[in-house]
Amino acid sequence: MVALQLQSVGAYHGRKLFVEDVTTPVMKSGEVVAVIGPNAAGKSTLFKRITGLLKGPGHVIVEGSKTKNAISYMPQDTSANAVLTVYESILLARKQGQSWAVGDSDLRFIDEIMKALDITAIAFRDLGALSGGQRQLVSIAQALVREPEIMLMDEPTSALDLHRQVEVLDFMRRQARAKGMIVLIAIHDINQALRFADKVLVIANGRMHACGTPRDVVTTEMLREIYRVEARVEKCSLDHDHVIVDGTAH
Numbered sequence: 001m002v003a004l005q006l007q008s009v010g011a012y013h014g015r016k017l018f019v020e021d022v023t024t025p026v027m028k029s030g031e032v033v034a035v036i037g038p039n040a041a042g043k044s045t046l047f048k049r050i051t052g053l054l055k056g057p058g059h060v061i062v063e064g065s066k067t068k069n070a071i072s073y074m075p076q077d078t079s080a081n082a083v084l085t086v087y088e089s090i091l092l093a094r095k096q097g098q099s100w101a102v103g104d105s106d107l108r109f110i111d112e113i114m115k116a117l118d119i120t121a122i123a124f125r126d127l128g129a130l131s132g133g134q135r136q137l138v139s140i141a142q143a144l145v146r147e148p149e150i151m152l153m154d155e156p157t158s159a160l161d162l163h164r165q166v167e168v169l170d171f172m173r174r175q176a177r178a179k180g181m182i183v184l185i186a187i188h189d190i191n192q193a194l195r196f197a198d199k200v201l202v203i204a205n206g207r208m209h210a211c212g213t214p215r216d217v218v219t220t221e222m223l224r225e226i227y228r229v230e231a232r233v234e235k236c237s238l239d240h241d242h243v244i245v246d247g248t249a250h
């Protein structure tokens with residue numbers, strides 16, 4: 001059982017602090033946390049600080065981890081210029097930081113993930129010859145085959161069609177539950193966050209505005225204050241919460 005907590009975490013770009021004083025509740029094995037907030041709020045910066053790519057004050061506390069590389073990070077920019085096939089890139093991701101011996105269990109696991117993400121048909125295509133959505137799916141596979149205990153995904157569904165958005169988010173939630181992984185997903189689609197996340201963490205102006213259950217956090221007031229829209233959170237006929245935006249707030 002792994003647990004993650006941020007205590008007074010900040011992050012620098014150069015000498016300027018772009019994220020400040022983020023203290024979260026403890027995030028636990030199996031949880032999906034949606035990280036939302038306006039453009040340039042600091043979501044990617046926070047992810048890079050958690051993975052150790054950026055420096056800053058505060059503590060990223062990981063407890064109960066069984067491995068040295070507990071955290072896997074899928075960046076927002078998934079463009080690739082390496083001359084590799086899809087399969088090679090996923091195999092490389094799997095073996096990164098380990099011995100280069102490839103066993104049957106590696107191959108089986110890669111096949112399983114590629115099937116689940118429906119990218120088996122493009123296994124031997126060059127990375128450079130993929131569509132934006134295909135590239136994003138390959139990046140998700142690269143992050144997943146590392147079998148992290150904590151997965152940080154920066155807008156993993158921004159280039160995907162509706163079917164694949166739902167499929168990928170649903171798959172990530174099932175993986176979180178089955179493997180006891182903590183999954184943090186930076187996402188702009190608040191309705192998807194409402195649908196798939198156990199918790200929602202709102203970042204605004206480099207600070208944490210709120211963190212809690214989707215129902216507690218996603219409110220008309222939050223949407224007005226943080227997103228500057230007039231919106232309602234209403235139940236659909238299937239009893240799911242949905243955000244309906246009526247216009248911009250002034």
Ligand SMILES: Nc1ncnc2c1ncn2[C@@H]1O[C@H](COP(=O)(O)OP(=O)(O)OP(=O)(O)O)[C@@H](O)[C@H]1O
Pocket residue numbers: 013014018037038039040041042043044045046076
């Ligand atoms: N490499 C960098 N050097 C300097 N400043 C940066 C760098 N990367 C990001 N920033 C700044 O840090 C702030 C937060 O950016 P960040 O990418 O974390 O926002 P975000 O919430 O992920 O935004 P978006 O939703 O638009 O992707 C912005 O003001 C941005 O200009």
